[in-house]
Amino acid sequence: IPSFSIFYVIIKSGPGSGKGTQCAYIVENYGYTHLSAGDLLRAEIKSGSENGTMIQNMIKEGKIVPSEVTIKLLQRAIQENGNDKFLIDGFPRNEENRAAFESVTGIVPEFVLFFDCPEEEMERRLLSRNQGRDDDNIETIRKRFNVYMESSLPVIEYYNSKGKVRKIDAAKPVEEVFEDVKAVFIPLHE
Ligand code: UP5
Ligand code: MG
Secondary structure (H helix, E strand, O other): OOHHHOEEEEEOOOOOOOHHHHHHHHHHHHOOEEEEHHHHHHHHHHOOOOOHHHHHHHHHOOOOOOHHHHHHHHHHHHHHOOOOEEEEEOOOOOHHHHHHHHHHHOOOOOEEEEEEOOHHHHHHHHHOOOOOOOOOOHHHHHHHHHHHHHHHHHHHHHHHHOOOEEEEEOOOOHHHHHHHHHHHHHHHOO
């Protein structure tokens, strides 16, 4: 892994806050490669890998898949891709994920984009997404919110203490949220 040449940004927010949606815009405008940890895990289930059933059960329960599994998938995706600018979406999800990724790869994020959105709005979005995700049902959504509050928010607090968090109001319409996202990226690409 070409550690220090990689410029990467973490997109770190709650379920349904719009991480995937905004990443698509950032990719289009600023040439990053988007790596969604959730998408990589779902692809691993589809590929019929030996970990597939374990991953599927954990996602169904809204639980965090063991770090070594997710980190291996992210590392492979980074290595297979020629780009040197990555958006890591939805990872690290807990303190252990963060510490393991930093010690295994030696890379730390340039900054962390945090999409702030009320839980009721995230719930509404997930329930109307209709993409056939196993975890978009009300029981799993509640579990995802609990795991997010307990395990993922402390990671944002950690990055905040390092001055890395850029907070965006994600409750607005998609285009308006992207205007605020742009304000974060423009200075880096002038
Ligand atoms: N939408 C988006 N923006 C909108 C806006 N501004 N206004 C109105 N609607 C908006 O958006 C969700 C829906 O809302 C879409 O229909 C969209 O059109 C609309 P999306 O951009 O898909 O939101 P996103 O934040 O990406 O939501 P997602 O459900 O993907 O977030 P999660 O964090 O829950 O899911 P993820 O795929 O990252 O993880 C799933 C599971 O995988 C986890 O629960 C966990 O079990 C496992 N996992 C791990 O174990 N480890 C990891 O490292 C990562 C995942
Ligand atoms: Mg997503």
